[in-house]
Amino acid sequence: MVKRLAVLGATGSIGQSTLDLVAHHPERFTVTVLTAHRQVEPMVALCERFAPKMVVMSDPAAAHALRQRLSAVTWASGITVADGPSALSESVGRDDVDLVVAGIVGAAGLSAAITAAYAGKTILLANKEALVMAGVLMVNAAKAGGATVLPIDSEHNAIFQCLGENYRCFARPAGVTRILLTASGGPFRTWEKDRIDAATVHEAIHHPNWSMGRKISVDSATMMNKGLELIEAHWLFAMPEGDIDVVIHPQSVVHSMVEFEDGSTLAQMGAPDMRTPIACAMSWPQRIETPVQRLDWKAARKLDFEPPDHARFPSLELARASLRSGGTASAVMNAANEIAVDAFLNERLRFGQIFQVVEHTLERLTGKASAVPDSLESLLSVDDEARRTAQHYCEQLAA
Ligand code: NAD
Numbered sequence: 001m002v003k004r005l006a007v008l009g010a011t012g013s014i015g016q017s018t019l020d021l022v023a024h025h026p027e028r029f030t031v032t033v034l035t036a037h038r039q040v041e042p043m044v045a046l047c048e049r050f051a052p053k054m055v056v057m058s059d060p061a062a063a064h065a066l067r068q069r070l071s072a073v074t075w076a077s078g079i080t081v082a083d084g085p086s087a088l089s090e091s092v093g094r095d096d097v098d099l100v101v102a103g104i105v106g107a108a109g110l111s112a113a114i115t116a117a118y119a120g121k122t123i124l125l126a127n128k129e130a131l132v133m134a135g136v137l138m139v140n141a142a143k144a145g146g147a148t149v150l151p152i153d154s155e156h157n158a159i160f161q162c163l164g165e166n167y168r169c170f171a172r173p174a175g176v177t178r179i180l181l182t183a184s185g186g187p188f189r190t191w192e193k194d195r196i197d198a199a200t201v202h203e204a205i206h207h208p209n210w211s212m213g214r215k216i217s218v219d220s221a222t223m224m225n226k227g228l229e230l231i232e233a234h235w236l237f238a239m240p241e242g243d244i245d246v247v248i249h250p251q252s253v254v255h256s257m258v259e260f261e262d263g264s265t266l267a268q269m270g271a272p273d274m275r276t277p278i279a280c281a282m283s284w285p286q287r288i289e290t291p292v293q294r295l296d297w298k299a300a301r302k303l304d305f306e307p308p309d310h311a312r313f314p315s316l317e318l319a320r321a322s323l324r325s326g327g328t329a330s331a332v333m334n335a336a337n338e339i340a341v342d343a344f345l346n347e348r349l350r351f352g353q354i355f356q357v358v359e360h361t362l363e364r365l366t367g368k369a370s371a372v373p374d375s376l377e378s379l380l381s382v383d384d385e386a387r388r389t390a391q392h393y394c395e396q397l398a399a
């Protein structure tokens, strides 16, 4: 059976990797929905190549420009262009969508992920911020709608592969004692604290092993990415943070490990290329061929493992503390991080100040963040307050 995809964030790094696999296997996959924020010309090219039925641009001006571009060509007559957040959510609930690839970066992807969960879709989740912000709402929505979430974040996909038939999303797998999330350590792994503090945007977004969008690249440099992934693993595999360890593994060959009660530890390995975890989830429970480079075992190879350094990279401890606080603390942390990373990328904040903004916002809002969110609206109001607090502090630091 041909699987019909909605690719959210189609113009981004995850979107591109997904569409590359669709092009590689036209007999297995078709595209029903493509979405992006405001990249009109890249979207025109994707429309011509993949002939979706519906395109959503979250920015209305970009949607207007896209409609004009598509009205000038005959091949686009079957494509509907919609705009705004509600269109984004509607697009994932369509009957002619089987798989939803959640590849939007940040909080902007949350509503569509929740709608897809209520609609009972199979969700290929890259947008970790959705789970970090609203783990409990995602779990409830998936249970109510009968949705399946398959992780494509490489670490979580590695764990998913190690679990095999034991995987049930949002349930603790039988016989598992520990999850070991591997982390490359990012571009500043070996740097002194002062040098990290003054790192430039160019230095922060050049990851040693992975090619990714700008926000997640900065998150990898602060190691907040691993903090977000710890929270993502907590929800996906229903494991307490104390049973999830982080191991620095600079080569990015082992993508994560699972320790079982009999003493076995299983690891998943591969080249650092997102097309492997995405293909694994797209074709699950089967496997499909990909053009990904194979590991060369004829060459001498070393795999190193070391513990993380919390003094230089406080993000992991902040993430653990937010999980222990419960309620909306992780959402507060995520919102503050999004604001701080954006300020850093726009050169309004020093790299080291990203940690300060997150810490400050968590301290200010911890008391208010203790209640478990009962609705998307209550969560978004906490998110909004955290963003305003973080923004205000960024301005103070920049003054
Ligand atoms: P990216 O910046 O390359 O792409 C982001 C996509 O989201 C783009 O298509 C953009 O148009 C869309 N978008 C941005 N803001 C939006 C908004 N306000 N409303 C609607 N759409 C919006 O990002 P990416 O690297 O592909 O990452 C996407 C998600 O996947 C992130 O949550 C990231 O943490 C996760 N992820 C990425 C990788 C990777 O290798 N890139 C690996 C693991 C997880």
Ligand code: MG
Residues within 6 Å of the ligand: 153, 154, 155, 229
């Ligand atoms: Mg990852």
